Amino acid sequence: MTETRVFEHRTLLRHPRRTVFDWLAAPGALQRMNPPFASELAAGPSDGLREGSQTRLRIGAPGSLGLFAGAVDGGLRAALPAAVSRRIPAALSPRLPWRARHTAYEEGRMFRDEMASGPLSAWRHTHSVEDAAPGEADTAEGESGAVVVDRVEYALPGVGTAGRLPVVGRPAADAAHRVFEAELRRQFEFRGRVMAEDLDFHAGHPGPLVGGPARTVLVTGAGGLVGTQLCALLTGGGHRVIRLVRSPGQAEAEDAALWDPAGGTVDAAALRAADVVVNLAGEPLAGRFTEKHRRAVHDSRVDGTRTLVNAIARLPEAERPTVLINGSAVGWYGADAGAGPDGRGLTEDLPAGDDFLAGVVADWEAQARRAEELGLRVVRVRTGIVLSPTGGMLAQLLPLFLAGAGGPVATRGGRSHDGSPWISWIGVDDIAGVFAHAALAEGVVGAVNGTAPEPVTAKEFARVLGTVLHRPAAVPVPEFGPRLLLGEQGAAELIRADQKASAELVLDSGYAFRDAVLEGALRRLLGR
The missing domain is CATH 3.30.530.20 (START domain)
Structure with missing residues (x-):
């Protein structure tokens, strides 16, 4: 017994x-x-x-063992094409x-x-x-x-x-x-903690949960790292979410509708039902920056946004959604933007940079801004490095740090006080919160940096992560590693990107960050 x-x-x-x-x-x-x-x-x-x-x-498994195994599994799956990753048997998961x-x-x-x-x-x-x-x-x-x-x-x-x-x-x-x-x-x-913070969020953005009006929100990229949490946050407040999906099989679900971003079609009934459209769709940046990959990164964002705005334009004015919240990125400022012309941080009024990713973001935002001509309130959320142990940069670093071999991913090329690049980061719960805040708060409009108020340098990031994990952080990631995985251009524009974005505008709009400081964010995400 x-x-x-x-x-x-x-x-x-x-x-x-x-x-x-x-x-x-x-x-x-x-x-x-x-x-x-x-x-x-x-x-x-x-x-x-x-x-x-x-x-x-x-x-x-409990503790570091489970964190290590989960990060390795997530990193391997993220590195594979989505069609391949989906076919990996669940039995192979740790x-x-x-x-x-x-x-x-x-x-x-x-x-x-x-x-x-x-x-x-x-x-x-x-x-x-x-x-x-x-x-x-x-x-x-x-x-x-x-x-x-x-x-x-x-x-x-x-x-x-x-x-x-x-x-x-x-x-x-x-x-x-x-x-x-x-x-x-x-x-x-x-x-x-999540219960308390979500309830506080909904009290400040009244929906049906607290006696306020219900919104119907149409979301692309709903199955991604940010989209999953955004949809859950919105439905927790009593709002209705419709996920735009590309698979006819997935579109049979009650809360889903079909779209073809490359083909230019969107379920018109779903658009008519929506008060707000949140567009998060886009090819993942990770991968060697070949011509094919660059084209997929650009076209998936630009064509998808063009498809949405064109479909909205085809609706009679009275049947259109009234808000478009569009994904964007701090790549707008260029990979070598540093702390901006005055050293106080990159603000939303600065012009776009001149490298590849800056051009992608400029074209992406231009398509979203066309919806302003249709009378919609348009917000372009310039997202920084999203932190989660289940995907992105943090998941890729965890196995190295937990094995005691962690360190800065970039040690030079930045204009910060320690010579390493600035990292504009944000926890996954906060970026979901910023998107939800932009969707529900009528005063938010235009470009908004989706980054935490306290950017850090690459060296500081490694030191704090090592402290949280009780591991050393003295072994820099060899430069040939990122170049091997991403190519020289990808390494320069992603790994060595030097961008200190300002969060002043999103703070002034009334958004209350759950984790404004890196150590607190990492302790929450890693359960430490």
Whole structure:
């Protein structure tokens, strides 16, 4: 017989109990709360929180081992063409499958899920949402807030009722429980912080969750790193999201519609239903900067945006969406822009640079600006380096750092105080928040830098990442590595890009950053 133990975690929230429960019940809540350093949401919930609803996850090993394996897996998949990556069997993933089934539900009060299959001997998770005690977590209006109580009854494989692991006995059993509960604690702390921040965001951008108007948001690139979190954030506020997809099979889903960015077609009914269009589609930049790759990077962004704007123009004026939020990038300023002409940072009024990526972004934004002539409010979000352990630069660096061989990706070529290039970074939750803020806040218009308020140099980035991971950060990445992977042009415009973007405009627009400082962002993303 296995030994069952109980773990509890309480999260105090300065929002009414009913609002908290409704957020938990909304589509997207589980995606938002899923810790990227620990697990991946594969599918579900199939029927919200109701009894019988099922969810499939992929769970990593605790601590650095799971982080390392997940980063290697994600990096390999990202390096492969999407069509190839999708065909890699799930059985080859270092994360283990977990299927949960909801077994109890009480409207406004509680729900429960149990492990139907997975790596543990047993798992029973009861989520209760209660009124906080007076004065414990009052709302902005002075009413009682809420407390979310997560009670987990679990049993570890191989640990018997006498508390013994095979051969090694009680001390090892207790150690196994301590490691497991430490992992649970960091995951629930992540969940609690996301709950609080998302609820605060929706209170400041009122939608149906807090008694405000509902928006229908059409999103391209919805399955990407940023798009996944943006869609989950919006649906958590009660807004409707329609994903524009290119596969007829995917378009059969209730929340999806078909488009062909290269062919110039968009589902007209989906466009008519939309209040806001968010355009995130584009070929990933990673890859050798061959002529073919450069053309795909350019055309996927420019042609896709042209297709959307042309389709909007074909609609009668009264049936058009009123807002276009278009992806863009700090590549606008050029790879050698540094800290700008006055040394205080790159501001949105500066002209475009003269290299390849600056030209791509200039053409991309020009297509988006055509929608201004149609009367739409247009925002161009110039995104920096997006940080996530599941993709992008951070995921590529993690295996090196965790192995003790990490260091700056570029040590020269910048005009910063330490001679290394400036990195304008932003956490994945914040860039999703910036896009959602731009979609919902009427005062945001024009170009906006989607970067955190505290850019760092490449050397500082390596030092902070090493500190968070408790690893050295003294081994620079050899210059031939990026050149081998990206070619000389790609290495120059991506790895050695020197850009210190200013976040003043997005701050002035009212956006509240979740992580303004790099160390805090990395600790959140890596569960440290």
